[in-house]
Amino acid sequence: MGSEVAYRFAPIAYIQSPFKEKFGIPRQPGLIPAARGRVVFVPPYDDPAALDGLEQCSHLWLQFVFHQNLQAGWQARVRPPRLGGNRRLGVFATRSSFRPNSIGLSVVRLDEISADPPGLSLAVSGLDLLDGTPVLDIKPYVPYADALSDASNGLAPAPPQRVLRVEFASDVVEWLEQTDPEGQLQGLIREILAYDPRPAYKQGELQGQYGMRLLGYDIRWRMLGLLLRRCQAGRVIRTGRIGRHRDLGSRLRLQTKDRTAEEITQRQVGQQGQQNQMPQEKEYQPSHLLNS
Numbered sequence: 001m002g003s004e005v006a007y008r009f010a011p012i013a014y015i016q017s018p019f020k021e022k023f024g025i026p027r028q029p030g031l032i033p034a035a036r037g038r039v040v041f042v043p044p045y046d047d048p049a050a051l052d053g054l055e056q057c058s059h060l061w062l063q064f065v066f067h068q069n070l071q072a073g074w075q076a077r078v079r080p081p082r083l084g085g086n087r088r089l090g091v092f093a094t095r096s097s098f099r100p101n102s103i104g105l106s107v108v109r110l111d112e113i114s115a116d117p118p119g120l121s122l123a124v125s126g127l128d129l130l131d132g133t134p135v136l137d138i139k140p141y142v143p144y145a146d147a148l149s150d151a152s153n154g155l156a157p158a159p160p161q162r163v164l165r166v167e168f169a170s171d172v173v174e175w176l177e178q179t180d181p182e183g184q185l186q187g188l189i190r191e192i193l194a195y196d197p198r199p200a201y202k203q204g205e206l207q208g209q210y211g212m213r214l215l216g217y218d219i220r221w222r223m224l225g226l227l228l229r230r231c232q233a234g235r236v237i238r239t240g241r242i243g244r245h246r247d248l249g250s251r252l253r254l255q256t257k258d259r260t261a262e263e264i265t266q267r268q269v270g271q272q273g274q275q276n277q278m279p280q281e282k283e284y285q286p287s288h289l290l291n292s
Helices: 170-179 184-194
Strands: 013-016 036-041 059-065 103-114 121-125 134-140 164-168 207-214 217-229 232-239 251-255 261-265
Touching: 059 121, 164 170, 164 184, 170 184, 184 207, 184 217
Parallel strands: 164 232
Antiparallel strands: 013 036, 013 134, 036 121, 059 103, 059 134, 103 121, 207 217, 217 232, 251 261
């Protein structure tokens, strides 16, 4: 009991997600049903026999690694974003990624089981994970055991609310109709922005320009202040033209409120073929043993 033992876990799968960076990821799973992705299994865990019976489950628990925080270490007290980043709590009272062992837990809806290329995978929705996240284990969600009617949490008593009204410039709507006829990208953008993905200390600001990488696109939007509607104040966002990354010199046009335009230089993201490339497997061990 007193001796340190290194437990090593190999990922069984990796996440293919629309979220290419942390900014814009929903604060909890299930908030944005339009956030769809895949759990792609790697050998030797890509055996269809391992999924026998899973089709009877509507939701799954994903146990994953906060792979971008492995070298960051952990803190006994952290500042949860939900509380504005101004209040410190014990790490075990939060879902902070800066944990002694960088392990997370997320529940997703199971939409499909597929054996098509790139191999055995699960189509899931309500995702809140970064692209390339290693998955350590998958377990079925059991409603009678996992949904506790008498559970409470005084730190997070209610789900986040949609606080922003999103408006698309007319040229953006036209572009989306041609590029995204099924409406997946437009719906995802609308849902993400409605929850205001900005840090809590920025959410009181009524002006400003922001951006994020989503589904291989550079999404830019501008806050346009307050709009009074039905006697309730709601912040308004208008999105700019969306440009797929090609190279460092490519540019996009951003429609501003007065319909004038300004040029914004895009950052290079990389070749399209690299976006879904799975990272190399890394051996996982508790963070307190990583530097030993």
